[in-house]
Amino acid sequence: MALRGPKVWLWRWRRNPLKRRADRVEAWVVLGVWMLTVFVGVLAGMTVSRSVEDGLARERVEWRPLVARLAERAPGTASENGDVSRAEHVWAEARWTAADGSPQSGQVRVLAGSQAGSPITVWTDREGRQVTRPVTESQARVRASLIGGVAGVCAALAPLAAGRAVRRRLERRRMDQWDAEWSRFGPMWGRTTG
Template identity: 40%
Template structure:
């Protein structure tokens, strides 16, 4: 009566840990190495992803701390048609603006506004500590999304690198075990041949 193939091959899955006369110390080491590699790959990937996300979030926070918003006005009418010289274009145009600090100092600069805005239009401008126009900081949902996306992109390569390192070590163990088998067979093979010949 034919046995169940699944039952027949079930012990093979955990043969590195099962006691049997053919199991060697290197087999046990290999089994633990595979398990440790899986665990380390997952942990390292998750940890790298979390650290990367935190680093990006900290970068956004640092950027936000270096700039502040001021109320400014356009000094001239903004052009009607945005320039499309190729590359990324958000549909806005460059225009000159003017704002006054809390101490009464007047500053000017250039920022992007929507086309056709008339002079004296009030807008919000982000400036740095030297009163130069700067990019608006990334914050809120966009900052959270970019940080999370960075973590998701960083985690797999790190986990794969750890897994690859474990695979290299495992391959060396396998080559070493095959070498041991070959050396032992060179010793036992002739004796096995003599026993077989004697039985004949």
């Protein structure tokens, strides 16, 4: 491991008569890797984010609410207070007619103790399959941003890791050159003139 002094910004780009060709190559590799990392990360993040947001917008357009009726009384008992907790919702069988006229049925979340025949809203896709309620525009933006951010960071790791491997190889090569030069000139230091 090389000893390092205080951190000096942009040291790779400063003029120095002791700078070797390997130092200049490493400077360009570092610059290229960082530029590629930022470019790949931003491009992947924006592409994935737009794709997710477009898919969620398509769902908002294509998915339709239908009125279904409970086929059975929902298990449990309804509470008397106006505030309904998530725990007071249970799964129950509901039936509805799809847009093409075919009868459909499925499990829906309803208040505990709801009576058979009670109306309930279900969401269906174009084929009439039951789906969840589509997300709102603001929820879609947040979800797309989060997924795009994660995708961008993950995509940016590839060029960053590749650059790290190239720098490690350059460092190993530089150390091998230094060892070779040391073995050639090191023995001369012990000689005296006289």
